[in-house]
Amino acid sequence: MDYYAIVHNDFDGTASVAVYARAVKSLPKNVWFTEPTKVHNLLSKLEPRGVYNVMIADLGLNESTFDKIVESCKKLIDQGVKIQWFDHHVWKEEWKSKLSEIGVEVHHDTSTCGAGVVHKVMNPDDEFSSKLASADCSVDIWLHNDPMGEKLRRIVESNKDYGWKKKLIETFYNGILWNEEFQKILEDQVDQELKGYQKLPKYYRVIEINGVKVVVAIRWKGPPDISYAAQYLMTRTGAKVFVSANGKAISFRSSTINVRLFAAKLGGGGHPLAAGASLKIPLIYRILRRIGIISPANKWVCNVVTKVINDVGFKEYQQKDITQH
Structure with a gap:
């Protein structure tokens, strides 16, 4: 399946794309990492270019930009685009209703992280996605109940470049949760952190x-x-x-x-x-x-x-x- 991914610029956003990709058995044609305060601008400029599926994950809504988001989503849907929105932040019921009314497929669950929502909806039986979502939720919603979360968060955020996050999505998509490269990055990150605590x-x-x-x-x-x-x-x-x-x-x-x-x-x-x-x-x-x-x-x-x-x-x-x- 061809699709675009629009997600938050953090571990949860990265994990959300990977879990979705495993569910639909294909990587996205393109992925945009953004912030909740900027997603309305991205949607207003998005053109299908032959891709008629869009997944949005781990991006909450703001009162000040909501009307612009509805307008942009409606424009895309009128062009034949299917939009799935997965999120775990607090939403007003009217936001869910308005987006659903124009045809957005809304999946909202505040009991988990963004990747957790995608996992529940798209592929609840995938063991690897369950492990990735567990690690992600542990740090994203501050549960701190999965040690792998502390390790993977450092890996994801060790490099802010688009290419690094794209590589991580591909790695997770292929069912690799940890490897030698990650171990080396973790050791370097911890060394830098220990020095940082002193200041x-x-x-x-x-x-x-x-x-x-x-x-x-x-x-x-x-x-x-x-x-x-x-x-x-x-x-x-x-x-x-x-x-x-x-x-x-x-x-x-x-x-x-x-x-x-x-x-x-x-x-x-x-x-x-x-x-x-x-x-x-x-x-x-x-x-x-x-x-x-x-x-x-x-x-x-x-x-x-x-x-x-x-x-x-x-x-x-x-x-x-x-x-x-």
């Missing part, structure tokens, strides 16, 4: 909000990835929440607190244990950050985080949180 004290501070410790960090260059840094710093400091800001966006992580509520307060979203939102740090603080003066930006973010958490409160994560639509 972290300059970038974070610990604050206390209503008796709960929160780590607030300004993003640094290079490894470790914020997810690994989050686990490390929360364990090291006894904090229950980790917050990272890079100047334009803010990310929340926790193992026990529903941080999606904090992201939603700032107009964002995500998963109960891993979420984010747009947050533009004032220009003067960003300039100071570029020349190595981190504290002003950190203090500003701490004030934002304190206000948000005071407004929302700490809500313990419950398993049911991942199944609420």
